[in-house]
Amino acid sequence: MKGEKRRNYDSSRFKEAYMKVIKDNWSVYKASKEYGIPWSTLRRHIATHGGESFDLPKLGRPFTLGSDLECKFVSYIIKMQELGFGLSVTDIKAKCYALAVQAGKDHQFNDAKRKAGPYWWWSFKERYGLSLRTPEKLAACRAVTANRQNIDDFYKKLLDVVIELIFCKSLKGFITATKPV
Numbered sequence: 001m002k003g004e005k006r007r008n009y010d011s012s013r014f015k016e017a018y019m020k021v022i023k024d025n026w027s028v029y030k031a032s033k034e035y036g037i038p039w040s041t042l043r044r045h046i047a048t049h050g051g052e053s054f055d056l057p058k059l060g061r062p063f064t065l066g067s068d069l070e071c072k073f074v075s076y077i078i079k080m081q082e083l084g085f086g087l088s089v090t091d092i093k094a095k096c097y098a099l100a101v102q103a104g105k106d107h108q109f110n111d112a113k114r115k116a117g118p119y120w121w122w123s124f125k126e127r128y129g130l131s132l133r134t135p136e137k138l139a140a141c142r143a144v145t146a147n148r149q150n151i152d153d154f155y156k157k158l159l160d161v162v163i164e165l166i167f168c169k170s171l172k173g174f175i176t177a178t179k180p181v
Contacts, residue, residue: 074128
C-alpha cells in the first residue's frame with residue numbers, strides 16, 4: 001500500500017454520506033458507494049460517534065503553533081504589510097520560531113538557525129492563502145520615526161508647499177519619480 005494516499009475524499013462528501021446513513025436510514029454500503037468513501041471508515045465513525053455531528057480529524061502531525069496562535073500570527077503579518085513593513089520569508093520564519101519557543105510549543109524547527117523550515121513556510125502560506133510580495137524599501141530610521149506627530153507634521157508642510165506651487169506662475173513642479181526615466 002506504499003503508493004496509496006489516505007483520505008482521498010473531502011470532508012463535505014463524508015458529512016453528506018454520514019448524514020444519509022444517520023437521518024435518511026441509508027445502508028453504510030450504499031452511502032459509501034454513492035459518495036466514494038471506504039465503507040469501513042464510514043462504519044467506524046458511525047459506531048464511535050453515535051449519530052452526533054463532528055469534524056474529521058486532521059491527518060498527520062498537528063500544526064506547530066495551533067490554529068488560534070496561527071490566526072493571530074497571520075493577522076500580525078497582514079497588519080505589518082498594511083503599515084508598509086512587509087516581512088520577508090526569513091523574517092516570518094524567524095518570528096515563527098521565536099513565537100513557538102515563547103509559547104512553549106513542541107516544535108521541529110531548526111534550533112541552530114533559529115527559524116522555521118521551508119516545508120513549514122510552504123504549508124503555512126497554503127493554509128492561509130498568503131503570497132510573497134517584495135517589500136517596499138523603507139529606511140530603518142524612517143520606520144522607527146514614523147509616529148503620528150511626525151506624519152501630521154509632514155502633511156502640514158506638504159500642504160503648505162502644494163498651495164505655494166498651485167499659485168506660483170513659474171513652471172515648478174514635483175518630482176514624483178525617484179529613478180530617472
